[in-house]
Amino acid sequence: MKLIPYLMFREGKCREAFAFYAQVLRGDVVSSVTYGEMGPDIPEPMRPLIANVHLVVGDASIMGADAMENHDGQATTSVNIAVDNIEEAERVFAMMSDGGLVRMPMAATAWSPRFGMCDDRYGQPWMVNCVTSAS
Numbered sequence: 001m002k003l004i005p006y007l008m009f010r011e012g013k014c015r016e017a018f019a020f021y022a023q024v025l026r027g028d029v030v031s032s033v034t035y036g037e038m039g040p041d042i043p044e045p046m047r048p049l050i051a052n053v054h055l056v057v058g059d060a061s062i063m064g065a066d067a068m069e070n071h072d073g074q075a076t077t078s079v080n081i082a083v084d085n086i087e088e089a090e091r092v093f094a095m096m097s098d099g100g101l102v103r104m105p106m107a108a109t110a111w112s113p114r115f116g117m118c119d120d121r122y123g124q125p126w127m128v129n130c131v132t133s134a135s
Contacts (some may be wrong), residue, residue, distance in 0.1 A: 001088075005081040006127050007064035013048040027057035033110045035068075047068040052111045063129075077118070078125035089114040089130040096126045 009017060015032075022029055031054045037046030049066035063080050081096075083089045093106050093114075099121035106116035107127070112128040 001084075002061070002082040004063050004082055004129075005082040006078040007009040007062065008067045008076045008101050009050075009064060010067050010076070012066050014053060014064050017108050018050075018053050018055055018062075018064060021062065022055055025055070025057045026063075027055045030054050031037050031111060035066075035079065038110050052109070054111075062080045078127050080127040080129055082131050084130070086114045086130050086134050089116075089128050093118065096120050096128065 007014075007017070017027055018032075021027065031052070032050060033052045034047065035042045035049050035051045038051055046066075046068065051065055053064050055062045055064075061082075067076075081092055083092060090106055093116045097116075097118035097120070100123075101119040102116070103119065103125075104115070104117040106114050109115045112129050112131065115128070117125070117127050119125050
């Protein structure tokens with residue numbers, strides 16, 4: 001299991017910020033998915049914005065996205081818990097969200113077989129991301 005900082009950007013600044021971070025930190029963007037790649041139900045203004053980006057710097061990572069309109073009240077930094085199987089992702093998400101607020105239920109996404117977002121019972125934002133398709 002790894003803990004990965006996840007940065008949320010307002011006003012569509014994610015792509016620009018991660019290009020800057022890659023340059024400064026001498027890292028590599030290993031994946032980037034736009035909201036438009038997630039399906040036809042995404043509003044047109046959101047389609048070119050970043051839904052998920054992953055920057056690797058040595059043994060460390062930073063992930064991020066452009067905040068969707070319905071996430072206005074969300075903190076701009078979350079901790080992303082990267083797990084290597086679906087069962088563990090679902091277990092961790094269920095426990096983290098118990099007594100808290102589910103912002104995005106666990107589901108398959110364009111970048112992960114299971115991904116979910118929640119605030120724990122203490123108000124801290126978490127993301128649970130399965131990094132492989134093994135279950």
